[in-house]
Amino acid sequence: MTNPFLSPSALPYQLPPFAEIRDEHFEEALEAGFAEQLEEVRAIVEDDAAPTFENTMEPLERSGQTLSRVAHVFFSMTSTDSTPFLEELEERFAPRFAAHEDAITLDPRLYARVAALHEAPDASWTDEQRYLVERRHTEMTVAGAGLDEAERARLMELNQQIATLTTRFDKHLQADTNDLAVVIDSEAELDGLSDGEIQAAAAAAAERGLDGKWLITLPLFSGHPWLASLTDRDVRRRVMEASLARGTRGNEHDNRETVIELTALRAERAALLGFATHAHAVTADETAGSPDNVMAMLTRLAKPAAANARAEAAALQAQIDAAGAGYQLAAWDWDYWTEKERTARFDIDTAALRPYFEAERVLRDGVFFAATQVYGITFEEREDLVGYHPDVRVFEVRNEDGSELGLYLLDLYTRDSKRGGAWMNSLIQQNELLGHPTVVMNNLNVPKPPAGTPTLLTFDETTTLFHEFGHALHGLFAHVTYPSLGGTNVFRDFVEFPSQVNEMWMLWPGIVEHYARHIETDEPLPADVIERLQASESFNQGHDTSEYLAAALLDQAWHARVAGDEVTDVAAFEQDALDRVGLLSETVPTRYSTGYFQHVFSGGYSAGYYSYIWSEVMDADTVEWFKQQPSIREAGQRFRERLLGVGGSKDPLEAFRDFRGRDADIAPLLARRGLDAAE
Numbered sequence: 053m054t055n056p057f058l059s060p061s062a063l064p065y066q067l068p069p070f071a072e073i074r075d076e077h078f079e080e081a082l083e084a085g086f087a088e089q090l091e092e093v094r095a096i097v098e099d100d101a102a103p104t105f106e107n108t109m110e111p112l113e114r115s116g117q118t119l120s121r122v123a124h125v126f127f128s129m130t131s132t133d134s135t136p137f138l139e140e141l142e143e144r145f146a147p148r149f150a151a152h153e154d155a156i157t158l159d160p161r162l163y164a165r166v167a168a169l170h171e172a173p174d175a176s177w178t179d180e181q182r183y184l185v186e187r188r189h190t191e192m193t194v195a196g197a198g199l200d201e202a203e204r205a206r207l208m209e210l211n212q213q214i215a216t217l218t219t220r221f222d223k224h225l226q227a228d229t230n231d232l233a234v235v236i237d238s239e240a241e242l243d244g245l246s247d248g249e250i251q252a253a254a255a256a257a258a259e260r261g262l263d264g265k266w267l268i269t270l271p272l273f274s275g276h277p278w279l280a281s282l283t284d285r286d287v288r289r290r291v292m293e294a295s296l297a298r299g300t301r302g303n304e305h306d307n308r309e310t311v312i313e314l315t316a317l318r319a320e321r322a323a324l325l326g327f328a329t330h331a332h333a334v335t336a337d338e339t340a341g342s343p344d345n346v347m348a349m350l351t352r353l354a355k356p357a358a359a360n361a362r363a364e365a366a367a368l369q370a371q372i373d374a375a376g377a378g379y380q381l382a383a384w385d386w387d388y389w390t391e392k393e394r395t396a397r398f399d400i401d402t403a404a405l406r407p408y409f410e411a412e413r414v415l416r417d418g419v420f421f422a423a424t425q426v427y428g429i430t431f432e433e434r435e436d437l438v439g440y441h442p443d444v445r446v447f448e449v450r451n452e453d454g455s456e457l458g459l460y461l462l463d464l465y466t467r468d469s470k471r472g473g474a475w476m477n478s479l480i481q482q483n484e485l486l487g488h489p490t491v492v493m494n495n496l497n498v499p500k501p502p503a504g505t506p507t508l509l510t511f512d513e514t515t516t517l518f519h520e521f522g523h524a525l526h527g528l529f530a531h532v533t534y535p536s537l538g539g540t541n542v543f544r545d546f547v548e549f550p551s552q553v554n555e556m557w558m559l560w561p562g563i564v565e566h567y568a569r570h571i572e573t574d575e576p577l578p579a580d581v582i583e584r585l586q587a588s589e590s591f592n593q594g595h596d597t598s599e600y601l602a603a604a605l606l607d608q609a610w611h612a613r614v615a616g617d618e619v620t621d622v623a624a625f626e627q628d629a630l631d632r633v634g635l636l637s638e639t640v641p642t643r644y645s646t647g648y649f650q651h652v653f654s655g656g657y658s659a660g661y662y663s664y665i666w667s668e669v670m671d672a673d674t675v676e677w678f679k680q681q682p683s684i685r686e687a688g689q690r691f692r693e694r695l696l697g698v699g700g701s702k703d704p705l706e707a708f709r710d711f712r713g714r715d716a717d718i719a720p721l722l723a724r725r726g727l728d729a730a731e
């Protein structure tokens with residue numbers, strides 16, 4: 053039997069032939085795929101002819117077909133239906149993938165060709181061709197492909213030192229987080245927690261040999277979910293203070309020196325690569341383009357966020373006074389008093405909502421129905437096509453005129469062999485160069501009910517399905533020439549924008565009544581519940597936005613260091629960074645402080661924590677635009693053609709301008725979060 057990865061699939065839309073794939077096919081195809089692409093790249097770089105788009109970029113885009121076929125299936129299965137065999141293979145091949153990637157991206161001969169094209173673009177190139185050269189050149193430059201031998205040696209040294217420090221940061225954080233867990237001596241101190249939470253605290257204590265006591269372990273962010281319900285103010289204070297102290301106590305787990313060294317090394321590496329700061333190097337390869345643009349956005353949001361947080365604090369103080377509690381609001385009181393108000397104002401019993409969200413109805417009469425209303429596309433289940441697991445369903449998607457668009461696969465249920473969370477991935481990436489269609493996939497982790505009973509989704513799971521389907525549409529609507537620019541191959545600070553936009557249809561008039569109906573009575577979700585759900589979106593947003601922005605600004609400040617500058621006092625550095633933008637607040641601490649800001653010091657989000665709100669500004673502005681359009685079908689067509697279909701084939705800010713007629717405005721985001729009222 054031949055290896056099914058070694059040739060294109062003969063199934064409709066080139067759907068991978070899951071029924072034929074066996075364990076032994078992966079390794080053989082991966083080896084063949086690596087070798088094939090290296091050979092293809094070798095032919096490009098050894099070409100004596102002067103570099104042209106046709107002899108360099110095009111063959112590069114065509115290269116690696118076997119690897120692409122096997123890798124898409126391999127990573128899909130290792131995340132959703134893994135086995136000890138696949139796990140072992142993944143561990144063994146992870147460094148091989150990294151080395152393969154480096155062998156191409158860091159090839160100095162390939163870089164010389166791309167750089168030559170970048171310096172002298174040909175007037176005959178299409179916009180997409182010009183953009184492809186631009187992107188590849190930036191990616192390779194940021195990775196260090198343009199360095200000479202001595203510089204490259206220094207880069208590798210720096211990378212190693214940085215890797216050592218990020219590992220140390222994590223170790224310190226883990227140890228200090230464990231040490232700082234709060235030990236509780238009497239159950240009375242846990243008043244306000246549920247029985248389950250108290251049992252969990254007792255079990256955590258027992259695990260450490262603290263029998264008869266309770267232990268409050270700390271999550272990653274500042275504070276703790278239980279601060280909303282713990283009635284003992286002193287316990288709240290102890291938990292909050294422990295959380296904020298992490299990594300800065302002057303013991304052997306102190307992260308301050310680690311961060312100073314780490315950010316200095318990142319600054320030196322950026323300088324070596326030709327960038328002013330690490331933030332410049334990172335944002336060069338993002339939608340934002342420069343740290344100045346990021347700072348401008350964050351600074352504009354900071355003022356209204358801080359003003360609203362102050363107004364919220366005043367309202368909480370009034371509650372404290374009215375209750376005769378007799379103290380000044382502190383950071384550890386915030387969630388407790390906020391929760392009282394939330395319950396009073398929005399009282400929504402989320403468990404009671406589930407009968408309104410039956411999964412099949414949400415999918416067909418909600419998610420698919422919305423896409424038909426907005427984009428005209430239709431869906432038909434293809435029982436004749438199979439995935440890697442019986443729970444995977446395959447739908448054929450067609451345009452309004454009946455023409456073929458692609459396949460959508462859905463794997464809704466959780467299982468032990470699936471990683472947590474929800475996501476979208478591509479199995480076949482649309483592109484005209486190779487004539488590929490589109491096959492996209494969504495994964496969720498919904499608990500599977502017993503056979504014969506319907507799946508009732510929670511409100512959050514329903515939101516997630518609309519969200520992930522937004523990513524799927526981004527992939528399905530891709531209409532590009534070159535595979536590396538298609539669909540969701542866009543910048544990190546852009547990729548969440550289309551998926552966030554798709555969430556708007558969930559409670560849209562005309563759509564919500566169509567699908568959110570009680571499974572037994574067929575009654576629609578009551579209008580007052582919908583109103584309360586919508587109103588609760590802007591609740592406490594002065595606080596939530598402020599703590600997020602403070603963290604995003606800290607991230608930018610640390611990564612704005614220049615090689616050779618000096619930082620000695622971490623607390624002063626933090627205070628100064630937050631004070632400059634008006635976000636220094638005792639009652640609203642930053643969501644992550646330097647000692648435990650894992651996302652940016654070890655988690656791959658360095659100088660990029662801003663990206664969540666960057667996408668949301670575009671999202672809120674787009675939702676506002678849709679609300680103003682007389683026809684959502686016509687509006688959808690414009691959004692599809694000018695934004696979703698473009699994928700990563702042009703500057704996303706230009707695509708947005710083309711779609712919206714101007715740059716994104718922050719006003720709709722402020723309005724959505726209720727931040728437009730104060731001041």
Ligand SMILES: [Zn+2]
Pocket residue numbers: 519520523548551
């Ligand atoms: Zn997403």
